[in-house]
Amino acid sequence: MAFRRKKGFTATRSKLTSRRLRTATVGTHVPRRSRADTNAASVGFSNPRKQRRATRGYVDTILPSTATRESSSQYARRVSRREFADEVRRHARTRRIAVFVACALVALVAAGVAGAAAFFGSLDSRMGLAGSDASSALAAEKEGEPFYALVAADLDEAGSAGAVEGPDALALVRIDEAARAVSVVSIPANLRVVLSDGEAHPVRDAAASGDAALVKAVSDFAGVDIAHFVKTDAAGIMRLVDAAGGVETEISEEVDDPTAGDVYLPAGRQVLGGREALTLLRASNFESGVEQQASNQRAVLGALSLKLLGGGTLDLLSLLDEVGGSFRTDLGAQGALSLAGKLRGMDASAVRGALVPGQELQSGGTSLYAASSDAWSAMMERVEAGEDPAVADEASSVDPASFTITVRNGSAITGGAAQLAGTLEGRGFKVVETGNTDVYAAYDETLVVYNDDAYEAAAQTVVDALGFGRTVAGNGFYTFESDVLVVLGEDWKPTA
Known part of the structure; x- marks a missing residue:
């Protein structure tokens, strides 16, 4: 059998073989395009030869579709280095720290919420009207409108001789949060009112039937709904005034009343501690009698309220925590904070007040205060309108x-x-x-x-x-x- 000698490997056969190899190799070629279709002319190359090859459809290098745009060999070389291992460990450690911090923050927030709830719960238990029926006589506030609160104080010290049942001082307080204004109407504890038995009594006697009966008696007399109730006693007043650092008050007439205490207070502006403030609240042997006493009581109440409103939220919380139990109210700690926040910055001139117009009379050895119906109605009209109750017609x-x-x-x-x-x-x-x-x-x-x-x-x-x-x-x-x-x-x- 005769064999022919294989022809030489010409340039034409080389090109043909190259095209067949490219066709059979995945990922190392691009389809043949016409010169009209290719965009190689718009791509810059390092030399004319590469430019011509790209124009004919030749592609020498295709970047891998990886996040780092590395080839397998480049990636292998990089991960084999020590720096890569160190970096991986750093990232892992950072992630662990971040997870730990996040968990710690969640724990702290949870603990803070639980702690705050426990703190406010403790305050509420000490400030709340435990065992009181006052809530049954209180009316809900109307959104955005002024509301009334009744403040009742028993000024007799525990165990003192001759103590009379019921509160010794009463104040009907109108609070206008929008205007940051407060009107205080002093109500004599011996104000003559008709109670549920149909007989005339001092209004303080209503408290013998419970806080609700007292709230209702004052509400009926004034002709207004009462939204909140606050009550305190002699020990609570002294503790609250001392904790607040005293109250600054203008005393228009000297106080020298043996029945009020053994403290003498000269006339003039001065800072009163708890014992001095209690003496001023009790004193009644003034030339104008009940009128001056009511004025002094409003002055102490107003000065103490402004002192409480003068600090920040944390100061008030600290004070409430210190004096918890010195007074009782339906508001609760958060309600007191909300009210303080709305009235904070209130000026002393925005606190106005007056005594129920009337006259003290004697009946069978008992002193009763009889209100002037017409003058009282006119005063309440001014109070309801947000005007100064002390300005007479x-x-x-x-x-x-x-x-x-x-x-x-x-x-x-x-x-x-x-x-x-x-x-x-x-x-x-x-x-x-x-x-x-x-x-x-x-x-x-x-x-x-x-x-x-x-x-x-x-x-x-x-x-x-x-x-x-x-x-x-x-x-x-x-x-x-x-x-x-x-x-x-x-x-x-x-x-x-």
Whole structure:
């Protein structure tokens, strides 16, 4: 058999073989494209030869589709180095630390939440009205509107002789969070009110039936809903004032009342500690009596409130924690913080107050404070409007000596007309006649009657001076010769 000699490996056969190899090799070639389709002309190369090869469709290197854009050999060389192993260990350690810190933070937050809950729970238990029924008489606040709170204080020290049951000081407080303003109405503890038994009692007696009965009695008297209740005692007041660093108060009249304590307080501005503040709250032997005492009580309450509002949240929390149990309230710790936050920065001039208008009377050895119904209604209108309760209507004030008065006894108490006439004359009024009414039945309340509208303001001046009674337009039903007639009713009690 004859064999032919194989021809030489020409350039043409070399190109053909190269094309076949490229076709059979995965990942090392690109499809043949026409010059019109290729974008090689727009790609820069290091020399013209590589440019021409790219134009004909030759690709020498394709980057691996890895995150680092490395080939297998490059990756193998890199991971074999010591630096790579160290870096891997560093990353692993960093991840472990991050996980640990995250877990620690979660634990701390959980512990903080649990601790805060326990802290507030402890405060609430010490500040709460445990065993009180006050909540049944309290009304819910209305969103964005002012609300009322009743503050009751028992000023008798535990075990003291002659202590009287019930609170010794009461204050109806209107709080306007939006305006950052507070109105304090002092209510005498011996204010004459009619309780559930239908009889007249000092308002403090209502507390014998529970806190709810006291709240209801004050609410009915004032004609407003009460949203919150706060009560404290002598020990609590001293502890709270001392913990707050004392209260700065202006004392207009010196305090030297043996029944209030053994502390003497000169007139003037001074900082009071707990014992001094308690003495000022108790003292009553002033020239103006209950009016000055109520003014002093409002001053201490206002100064203490501003002191509590002057610090930050942490300061208040620390103080509440220190004096927990010094007072009781339905608000709770968080409620107290919320209220303090809304009123923080309130100026002293935004705290205004007044005493319920009226007069202290004696009945059977008991002192009762009788409110002037008309003056009281006018004051509450000012309070509800956010105005100063102490500003009286000047139009109703008339010179007592500028008109004449007739006094007739309708109280069924012998000598009542003469005694009241003496009271009025002692205040500058001109009484021209006294006597009894021609009606056998007694009058339930004292009436101050005027027939001419020109004397309406004069009649109101009499009511304001007495502290009780009601003005009435006579309309010809009452016969009298003077400008004003006073018909004494059963709401008047003779002085001792």
